[in-house]
Amino acid sequence: MKFKSSDLRKWSRIIHRDLSFFFSGMVLIYAISGIVMNHRDTINPNFSIERKTYKIAETLPGKSEMTKEKVLALLAPFGEEEHYTKHYFPQTDVMKVFLKGGSNLVVDVRTGDAVYESLTRRPLIGAMTRLHYNPGQWWTYFADIFAVGLIIITVSGIVMLKGKKGLIGRGGVELVAGIVIPLIFLFFF
Incomplete structure (x- = not known):
């Protein structure tokens, strides 16, 4: 055959x-x-990040007086009390609170300025x-x-395909263009 x-x-x-x-x-x-x-x-392909800034009206304690209970009270408006993992002061007047799942809260305890950053997975x-x-x-x-x-x-x-639309015709030109364009970007950019 x-x-x-x-x-x-x-x-x-x-x-x-x-x-x-x-x-x-x-x-x-x-x-x-x-x-x-x-x-x-x-x-961000993995997470959707939402930032909320707000002002805390009450006077906040400093680093030495800040307790876990006081931090949990700051998380209450966001419903994040159960997601608390830890907090620390990267600067004297700035407290950062870490939450399960990657969300966090940053508070300037002197001015009351706060930024809540919520992370949710993009399923x-x-x-x-x-x-x-x-x-x-x-x-x-x-x-x-x-x-x-x-x-x-x-x-x-x-x-x-054969003929004018195949490898010998238009298809061949498109094939060469499809090879040359990535090579140009690879070598010149």
């Missing part, structure tokens, strides 16, 4: 289609989380970006299979 180029294109379409459907979820996960990770300086985007950091050995295997699948999808896509 003789193998024809039309057979190669036929099998390329089948492989390309099936692997594309199989890996489409991963492509979307990596694309969306990749966009978020590219903008980490403006978007979907945080989980998606976690995959970029390789969360475990099991993921390494799947990520390697995904990478091989992308190579197969790419090669099957390259040989699938």
Whole structure:
């Protein structure tokens, strides 16, 4: 039996289609989380951070008189009393209170100025970006299979079309452009 180029294109379409459907979820996960990770300086992919500034009207005790009970009273308006872990004074008049989950409260005990910073996990985007950091050995295997699948999808896509739209025509120009542009950024930026 003789193998024809039309057979190669036929099998390329089948492989390309099936692997594309199989890996489409991963492509979307990596694309969306990749966009978020590219903008980490403006978007925290793991946490949503909300800052509230306010003024404490009452007179606050200094470092030596500040007790855990007094700190818990400061946390009451935020409902964070049960999340208290510890407090300390990084400066003479500034107290920092650490809370479970990463939230915190910073209070200038002299002026009463306070900043409450609330951290909440981003459930979907945080989980998606976690995959970029390789969360475990099991993921390494799947990520390697995904990478091989992308190579197969790419090669099957390259040989699938013939003529002016294929590798010899427009497809070849697009292939070269898709290689040259990342190389320009790699070497010149």
